[in-house]
Amino acid sequence: MKRFLVVISFGAVALAACGGGGSGPSLGVQTQASAQSVAQSSSDFPGLQKCSESGSYESYLKAEETKNPDQYKTDKTTWEDLKAAGANDSYIAVYAANATDCGQFAAGTPSGKVAYVYAIRFKDSTSASASYKVTSKDFHLSDSDLANLKAAGGTVQVGAATGLGDNSTVLSIDVAGLAVYVAFWENKQxxxxxxxxxxxxxxPGAVTKINGRIR
Structure with missing residues (x-):
């Protein structure tokens, strides 16, 4: 971050020395997308309201601690592991059609449409790729897990077939009348x-929009 600020400052000084930057060439600097800008958009899930627990991983954990202390412990460990693996920004966006489905922290059975989006930014793409391979097992997306899902009638796509890159898994399955759609992928950092x-x-359209905001 310090190096980035130095580059910007140097560019500003150089342009000023040349008589101003109004018509000067662009430096071509593109900032990283934030986790929030990737995870959150009102157009992703039309008709669903954004739940108040949406926010950074830290703020989500604070809200979860009193509502679901057992799950909080697990999620806190997950976040600590992600940071140790190079995560430097996070955002969790939660949407629901019914207000009663907000604040559930992935516990219980949704009464209507609900969506969770977890965006974790890493210091670089190498760290993100390595984390994907580790986290996919914790996310119950190992080869044996996927085989079990297929056997239960689920649809599974992995890698290039998802349209999300080599490090990606998309699955859908109906469980006791509950339709579940999961996409998990790594793109850049x-x-x-x-x-x-x-x-x-x-x-599926929401996944495409979310992935398109990564830069």
Whole structure:
């Protein structure tokens, strides 16, 4: 970050020395996308409201601690592991059609359409790729898990077939009347997971929009 600021400052000084920057050439500097800019957009899930627990991983954990202390412990460990692996920014966006489905922290059975988007930015793409390979097992997306899902009637796509790159998995399955759609992928320095309940029609398009915001 310090090096980036030095580059910007040097460019400003150089332009001033040349008589101003109004018509000067562009430096071509492109800032990294934030985790929030990737995870959150009101257009991703039309008709769903954004839940108040949406926010950085830290703020999400604070809200979860009182609501679901057992899950909080697990999620806190997950976030610590992600940071140790190079994560430097995060955002969790939660959407629901019914207000009663907000604040559930992935516990219980949704009464309507619900979507969770987890965007984790890493210090570089190498760290993100390495984390994807580790996290996919914790996300119950190992080869044996996927085989079990297929056997239960689920649809599974992995790698290039998803349209999200080599490090990606997309699955959908109906469980006791609950339609579940999961996309988990790594793109550049981001690791993203999206879980949608009862919203199979909008979920694929939302994934495309989210992935398109990564830069």
């Amino acid at each position: 981001f690791e993203v997971a999206m879980i949608a309940f009862n919203d199979a029609a909008e979920a």
